[in-house]
Amino acid sequence: MTDPAVPTPVPLRLEGLTVAYGGRPAVQELSLEVRPGEIYGLLGSNGAGKSSTIKAVVGLVRPVAGRVLVFGHDPVIEGVRTKAGIGYVPETSLLYESLTPREFLEFVASVRHLPSGPTGERGRALVAAFRLEEEYDQPIATLSNGTRQKVLLVAALLHQPPLLVLDEPLNHLDPRAVRLTKDLLTRYVADGRRGVLFSTHTMEVAERLCTRVGILDHGLLRGEGSLASLRERVARGDATLEEIFLGLTEEAGEVRAAVASLERV
Amino acid sequence: MGWREALRLSDTAFTELSLQAIYAFRQGNLLPSGATADLVPKARRRVLQSKVMVAGLLSLLTLGVAFILRDSSLVIARAFPYYISPAVFDTGVLTALLGLDLAFLWWTGLQVLPTLLSSTVLPVLETLPVDDRTLRRAAALVYVRLFDLPALVVLVLTPVLVAAALGVRAGLAVLPGVVVAVTFALALSLITARFFVRRVQGSRSGGGSTVLRWSYLVLWVIPAFGMFGFVTLAPAFFNELAHLTDSGPSGLFDLVLLVFPFPLASLPPLAAGGTGALPLGVAGLETVVAASGVYVVLTVACLSWMGGAVRRVGQAPLGGAGPGPTSPFGLRLTGPVRSVLVKDLRIASRNPGYAFLILLPILDALALGLLSYAPGSSTRGADALGLGAVTSAALLATFFGPAFFAIEVLAYSYGRTLPLPDRSLVLGKVALVVAIYLVSAGIVLGLVDLRLRTPLVFLAFILAELPAVAAASVIELGLVLRRARRKGLPVVNLYAGSWTAILIAVPGLFVALMPLVALSLAGGSSSTFALEVMALVSVAELGLAAPVLLGGVSS
Numbered sequence: 001m002t003d004p005a006v007p008t009p010v011p012l013r014l015e016g017l018t019v020a021y022g023g024r025p026a027v028q029e030l031s032l033e034v035r036p037g038e039i040y041g042l043l044g045s046n047g048a049g050k051s052s053t054i055k056a057v058v059g060l061v062r063p064v065a066g067r068v069l070v071f072g073h074d075p076v077i078e079g080v081r082t083k084a085g086i087g088y089v090p091e092t093s094l095l096y097e098s099l100t101p102r103e104f105l106e107f108v109a110s111v112r113h114l115p116s117g118p119t120g121e122r123g124r125a126l127v128a129a130f131r132l133e134e135e136y137d138q139p140i141a142t143l144s145n146g147t148r149q150k151v152l153l154v155a156a157l158l159h160q161p162p163l164l165v166l167d168e169p170l171n172h173l174d175p176r177a178v179r180l181t182k183d184l185l186t187r188y189v190a191d192g193r194r195g196v197l198f199s200t201h202t203m204e205v206a207e208r209l210c211t212r213v214g215i216l217d218h219g220l221l222r223g224e225g226s227l228a229s230l231r232e233r234v235a236r237g238d239a240t241l242e243e244i245f246l247g248l249t250e251e252a253g254e255v256r257a258a259v260a261s262l263e264r265v
Numbered sequence: 266m267g268w269r270e271a272l273r274l275s276d277t278a279f280t281e282l283s284l285q286a287i288y289a290f291r292q293g294n295l296l297p298s299g300a301t302a303d304l305v306p307k308a309r310r311r312v313l314q315s316k317v318m319v320a321g322l323l324s325l326l327t328l329g330v331a332f333i334l335r336d337s338s339l340v341i342a343r344a345f346p347y348y349i350s351p352a353v354f355d356t357g358v359l360t361a362l363l364g365l366d367l368a369f370l371w372w373t374g375l376q377v378l379p380t381l382l383s384s385t386v387l388p389v390l391e392t393l394p395v396d397d398r399t400l401r402r403a404a405a406l407v408y409v410r411l412f413d414l415p416a417l418v419v420l421v422l423t424p425v426l427v428a429a430a431l432g433v434r435a436g437l438a439v440l441p442g443v444v445v446a447v448t449f450a451l452a453l454s455l456i457t458a459r460f461f462v463r464r465v466q467g468s469r470s471g472g473g474s475t476v477l478r479w480s481y482l483v484l485w486v487i488p489a490f491g492m493f494g495f496v497t498l499a500p501a502f503f504n505e506l507a508h509l510t511d512s513g514p515s516g517l518f519d520l521v522l523l524v525f526p527f528p529l530a531s532l533p534p535l536a537a538g539g540t541g542a543l544p545l546g547v548a549g550l551e552t553v554v555a556a557s558g559v560y561v562v563l564t565v566a567c568l569s570w571m572g573g574a575v576r577r578v579g580q581a582p583l584g585g586a587g588p589g590p591t592s593p594f595g596l597r598l599t600g601p602v603r604s605v606l607v608k609d610l611r612i613a614s615r616n617p618g619y620a621f622l623i624l625l626p627i628l629d630a631l632a633l634g635l636l637s638y639a640p641g642s643s644t645r646g647a648d649a650l651g652l653g654a655v656t657s658a659a660l661l662a663t664f665f666g667p668a669f670f671a672i673e674v675l676a677y678s679y680g681r682t683l684p685l686p687d688r689s690l691v692l693g694k695v696a697l698v699v700a701i702y703l704v705s706a707g708i709v710l711g712l713v714d715l716r717l718r719t720p721l722v723f724l725a726f727i728l729a730e731l732p733a734v735a736a737a738s739v740i741e742l743g744l745v746l747r748r749a750r751r752k753g754l755p756v757v758n759l760y761a762g763s764w765t766a767i768l769i770a771v772p773g774l775f776v777a778l779m780p781l782v783a784l785s786l787a788g789g790s791s792s793t794f795a796l797e798v799m800a801l802v803s804v805a806e807l808g809l810a811a812p813v814l815l816g817g818v819s820s
Contacts, residue, residue: 058682084684095679097383098615099608100469106596110604111685120595127594136594137469139615 008036009071011163011195012057016066019052019219026052028219029066034163037192039185041210042199043245049219050199051091054167057197058088070163084112087156089149091167091199097141101132101151104140108155119158126154129180145172153181157188164188164196170205182209203242213241217249271402274395278386278407280305283312285384286377313414319373320414323366324422330362331426349507352534352542355431357506359439359530361499366419367446367453367526370412374454376618377411382458387579404576408451416447431537438536441557442529445564449525452567457617459578466615475614482620483628501636510544519549528556601685605693606700609672622668623701626661630654630705634712651713655727656781658705659734662698663777666741667769669694670749691742698738699731706730722791726784729800732807733780737773739810744769776806 012034019027027049034040044050055061057068059075059082067074075082096104109119127136130150135143140151149172156164164185170178185196186209200206206213207227214224223230223244230244239247246255287308333340337351337358349357381387387404395403409416423443428436460481468478509518522528522545531553534542540550599607613619633654673680673690706727714720748769780803787795 055678060678060681080684080686082684083682086682088679088682090679090682096608096612098466098612102596103608103611106598107604107608108683109596110598110607111601111683111689113601114598116596116598119598123596124594133594139467139469142467 008193010034010069011036011038011071012040012165012197013069014053014057014066015069017053017056017063017068018065019049019056019061020064021052025219027056027216030216030219030221031066032214032221032224034195034197035211036195037189038211039189039196039198039209041206041213042197042216043201043203043206043213043241044199044216045201045249045251047218048216050201050216051167052219053216054091054165054197054199057165058086059083085162087159087161087164089152089156089164089166089169091171095140095148095151098139100137100139101127101143101154102136104151105155105158109158112159114159122160123154123158126157129184130154130177146174146177149173150177157184162194164194164198166196166198168199168201170200170202185209203240203245207241215245215248222248267399268402270395271399271406274390274393274399274403275406275410278390278403279410280309281386281389282381282384282407283308285386286380287311316414319369320418323369323415323418326365326369327362327418327422327426330358331430333358334427334430345503345507347504347507348511349503350510350544352538353506353510353544354503355534355537356527356531356543357503359427359442359533360527361502362423363442363446363526363530366423366443367450370415370419370447370450371453371457372621373412373415374450375457375621378454378458378461381407381411382579387576391580401573401576404579405572408455408571408575412447412451416451419443419447427533431533435533435537438532439529441561442526442532445529445560446526448564448567452571455571455574455578459574461617465617468615475611478614479620482614482617483624498632498636518543519545519552522549522552523556525556525560528553529560532557601689602692602696605685605690606696609669609693609697612672616672619669619672622665623697626658626665626701626705627708629661630658630708631712633657634709637713651709651723652726654709655706655723655730658709659702659730659777660774662701662705663734663737663741663773664770665701666694666698666738666773667745669697670742670745673749687746691739691746694742695735695738699735702731702734703727722796725796726799729784729796729803730777730780731803732800733777733803736803736807736810737776739807740776741769741773744772776810779803779806 010033014030014032017027017030018025030049030053032040042050042053052061056063057070057075059079062076067076070082071085073082073085096107099107105123109123127133130153132147132150132154135147140148143151149169153169156166166185170181173181182205185198188194189196189211198206198210212224212226213230215222215230223233225233227241227244230241230248231239233244233248245251284305288304334355337354341349341351341354386407390400390403393400420443424436424440426436427439465478465481468474509521522531531543535550535553543549545553598604609619610623613623633650637650710720710723710727713723780799783802784795784799787798789795
């Protein structure tokens, strides 16, 4: 039971985060937080800075300014401790190709110091839920992209981390697995303590799944809030998330112009 | 579309291959944090540097052989306690050179081909609206470019230097040999790569499959082991050659001349000294000509086969896998250090390049241990051979230490998101190096014990060296890890970062050698005091290296 007198720690807080590659900024002074019990959707066009933000959160990229706090801990200072509390699904399913899903999960769980019995039970349940039984002992190199994505999701969920960081997690998944993942995520945050940071450019998914969304454009946060609050901001009560996104990133006019120019040629 | 278009396509594909070889983006590495504009030229430059290095080593080998051939009578007089005819000796030397050229190029192929396959540059070309013939040519050109500089050294430098040493006719006569050796090396690389794709990389988990996979890998490594093994076995080789020919023409020698690369290696001495130069039997000359002809015909067949095979191998799906789990569900969990060791062994069991590094010291120990059983070898000689085998196992395991970090390039970015302390990572790799040393030393111990029944001295020697091996690998892996973290560049393979691996191995080798030097200075392995000194030096090295290096990496 959660003690109402003790405030639940914030799963993720970004404070003025700036990420750059070779002097070229990918994320600029980004501040946001994923609150307890929240699925936070990070939206943006290709190259908007979503993946760079996520890489900074999981400790793959060192920020040039600002900081990341995972339950109050900075991954730059306390890398191992911070990583222990994160379940991560990268945007591309690049895994240990030579290992089988069984061997991969054994490695990941061993590194995380997980107890054998309960982890085995949970692993078995997740493998069954994602229907990975047939591929369980085949090298990952032989698996389809969708199956690899399922292996990554199982690895991210195996230790029931307090923070899930998912970079386009529904890529390559079949409709059943998409539905399963969405339902699992909704239930995952239902205890009001965990958080999920979720990047996507599929507006329908974000609209249905996310508690709040942040819209990134050229590394800058253009807008943030629930769907209702964003509708208020664009002063259109019936606006879809796609319309809000295009409005805030000022891309609606560009899209119309591009379509018109293509019709002329 | 023709060769010009194929060349253009192969250039683009090779650039992509260079980028993947150096930065391994397709294997999960991240964009380096520094300047990114010159990534492609930098990758091409580094691949070229590595090719120059491999070509340089082959040049040195060829140059050394040329010097030996020029003064073979002098070399025989100084180096051999028995008589061997200069022409037979030259045949033996050229046999060794051609064999080493083949083994070295093949080994290069083994190292580089997994990168070619995982980079998927060839399947990408298949999606272009280009005709079959051009695609086949482009694939073949990409393949040839993996070997171009080293192969050119063999094909051009060898005839030139043999001509300088034995005369122009001998230089021309060695041409068929080098062409056959290079072609066989390229073909063998491709055959083994195809075998790798079908039987090893796609093999499932489970005890039976693992044993089968390692058996395949041992079979595969044995020919590549020839490169190292020949150096080890050279004295025995020349001894046997002298023994075969010491009483003049011999039918057995004729039979030997059927075996590759003997007939081709005998052509230059025959061209230089005439048919009487070699003690050939009744059908000796015909044997040489016929066998050489067969190998040349085989070479033509290989060239024709390789034209299309490169493209097929590049697209081949991984085989060997069947549906369903091999054992009940569940996860066998261990500690982080052991999990790194187990993961590396599992990856190596499906990657011949890594398996080679593990198996070479073990097979070398086995070969040297077995050599102590050679007829005529004295007890004292066998004793020295056993100690030498343990020493070489220690040095080889140490030398390959940095290369074991290269496994980390696989899924590099994902691996870095796991809560694995650098200390556990280094200790996992050190455990692998120590395990290789112990298995190799154990084999020698078993063989020597069977023959000499003096296991205690060997056991003391093995245990005294053990801390130094651990210290050496702690130093090497600590340095590699620091560099990788600083530069964001984890790759250490033959065509990417070979200089780094070699430079980092130098202090490691120094540390591994120190206790052996101490042993020698203090009186050798027969002295208990000397063994104690050796152990003391070894333990002191570990005591010094471990806190410094492991203290510097995050825990």
